[in-house]
Amino acid sequence: MSWFVKKRQQKIAVEERTVRVPEGLWIKCEACKELIYRAELQNTHNVCPKCGYHFRIGVEERLTSLMDEGYTTLFSDLQSTDPLHFVAMKAYKDQLKKLHDAGQDQDAVVVVEGTLGGHPVVLSVMNFDFLAASMGSVVGEKLKLGAERALATKSAYLIVSCSGGARMQEGTLSLMQMAKVSAALAKLDKAGIPYFSILTDPTTGGVSASFAMLGDLNVAEPKALIGFAGPRVIEQTIKQSLPEGFQRAEFLQAHGMVDKVVSRDQLKDFLKACLAWMMPERV
Amino acid sequence: MSDQPLDLAQLEKPILELEAQIRSMEMDPSQTKEREKLEKKLEKLRTEFSQNLTDWQRVLLARHPKRPYTLDYIERICDRFEEIHGDRRFGDDAAIVAGLGWIDGNPVMIIGQQKGRDTKQKILRNFGCPKPEGYRKALRLMKLAEKFQRPILCLIDTQGAYPGVDAEERGQAEAIARNLLEMAKLEVPVVAVVIGEGGSGGALALGVADRVMMMENANYSVISPEGCASILWKDSSQAPKAAEALKLTAPRLLDLGVIDSIVKEPLGGAHTDHDRAAALLKEAVVEAFGELAELSAEALVEERYQKFAKMGSVG
Ligand SMILES: [Zn+2]
DSSP: OOHHHHHHHHHHHSOTTOOBOOSSSEEEOTTTOOEEEHHHHHHTTTBOTTTOOBOBOOHHHHHHHHSOSOOEEESTTOOOOOTTOOBSSSBHHHHHHHHHHTTOOSTTEEEEEEEETTEEEEEEEEOTTTGGGOBOHHHHHHHHHHHHHHHHHTOEEEEEEEESOBOGGGHHHHHHHHHHHHHHHHHHHHTTOOEEEEEEEEEEHHHHTTGGGOOSEEEEOTTOBEESSOHHHHHHHHTSOOOTTTTBHHHHHHTTSOSEEOOHHHHHHHHHHHHHHHSOOOO | OOOOOHHHHHHHHHHHHHHHHHHHHTTOGGGHHHHHHHHHHHHHHHHHHHHTOOHHHHHHHHTOTTSOOHHHHHHHHOSEEEEOOOOSSSOOOTTEEEEEEEETTEEEEEEEEOOOSSHHHHHHTGGGOOOHHHHHHHHHHHHHHHHTTOOEEEEEEESOSOOSHHHHHTTHHHHHHHHHHHHHHOSSOEEEEEEEEEEHHHHHTTOOOSEEEEETTOEEESSOHHHHIIIIISOGGGHHHHHHHHTOBHHHHHHTTSOSEEEOOOTTOGGGOHHHHHHHHHHHHHHHHHHHTTSOHHHHHHHHHHHHHTOSOOO
16 A cells, blocks of 8 residues: 555545554654653553553454454455546545555455454454445445345354444445345344454544444443544534543443443453353354 | 442541450460450350441441452352453453362352452453453353353453443443343353342343352442432431331341341351451352252253242232
8 A cells, every 4th residue: 555545645634643553663652742762562462561552553453363263264256346447636436446555455345254252253353454444335235235144143243343434435325235234134133143343443423323332241442532523523523622531432432332442462362251241052 | 439438437546456365365364264264255246236336337247348349259169260352343351250160079150240459450350340342251151161061150340331421332222131041041050149239230140150159248239338328418417317118138138038048157258357258258158059060051041040030029
């Protein structure tokens, strides 16, 4: 992915508050500004050992941190067809091709099935490196297929979300993915199958206004930015600066929308316990 | 929100003094005999204390600042507890604690009003007086338990739902009413225990259960004795009289058919021994869930209906 695409997307869609761990031997923590030895971060799931700041992590790291060994990837062949032939400063088609050529061939979500702490699960993880994990037809379709797979196999369904919102380049079709995925979750709900929404930094727009808020449990990583409208949009609208902590995970918990803020190193254990609580005992 | 009442403190004074005396002798082996004698005396004092309580004194005991609260019980009866926050509507009310619990490995949803021990905690917990978002959190999690076929344990301990402008704006009455209706429909076993104060609608909103129990010194009432006294006696200092008249203690409510059973407390009250109080509570709760596990969803709902349909007295 070119730097230009990445920067532009982040500017359009999300606040550039949190960044992935940059290259180099030493890393400066975004939050506490302390220098951290890179190797140390690997032992802490990319959480700052000084202040607990959660760096963004990639899909692979997320998958291995949550899944037991031996999971399989599903629906990896789906690709966007650029249904609107969308062209802005760049052609959407060219953006997609560039990403594909750079090895990003799964659009903005990866779906896997396997077990988590021994419990059968389907897990979808959104990929912020792919157009700010915006939701177009492929993301919606894969999330829906993941839900259907969970329904068919009576597995729990988990979505780790992060997103700048709906993918503008696919217009109203993107908007409809909110309804599509939510409808699939309604089926899981009716069948009594657990669905966990795990909100990570940042989860905004149409993703937050659909499946990310619909978990049997909504779990968020500390300090994750979560909201419908982005903070910059709100500031421009109300012409006031926003208070410290606004739209962070802890704010969402205090306002009743996030059920629990769970740090990354506790997340698997927490999910495992909740799955055991919810899923029928296997004889 | 009253301070430690004087007459209860005076009543407990000889017990506390004797306890201190026994503690001071513990290190000295030469005093073992004497200590054992005093321990017998202490037990006698505690028995007398428990047996001779007036209804008003029981009310004071239920408000004892050292009485175990919901979280004190949860940490003692659960192998693990994961608190879950928020109503998905407005907020997270710290006056109600709720979450996924495991009792002897069995998953159970636990929901209860939570009072605060020190000033900071009291304010955080709003003195155990829930707002609508507390009741809505409770209902949301009851529904979650129903979805996954898990039983529900409610621990009731509130002087009442919070009377305030914001609570009214967000529909305190609607929130309580909704819980009464929805709890009547829950297709999983529900056990409710009044562990301290059962203050009116704010208590009942967690109380539509298949088994309703009270701790020995708990009370459950349509209004506080002080409130009743100030309305019907025009004098809140008549609260002890009102406490008698309201028949709000566990033995009297058992007679009236409002509750199903009484959970014994340690001699002298639950505050004297939190571990023992929790063990007694756990025993009663486990037994009740064991009985209810035999019933189908339809039978649970129908029997719960019949139980509440029978309440009241008409000539
Ligand atoms: Zn830091």
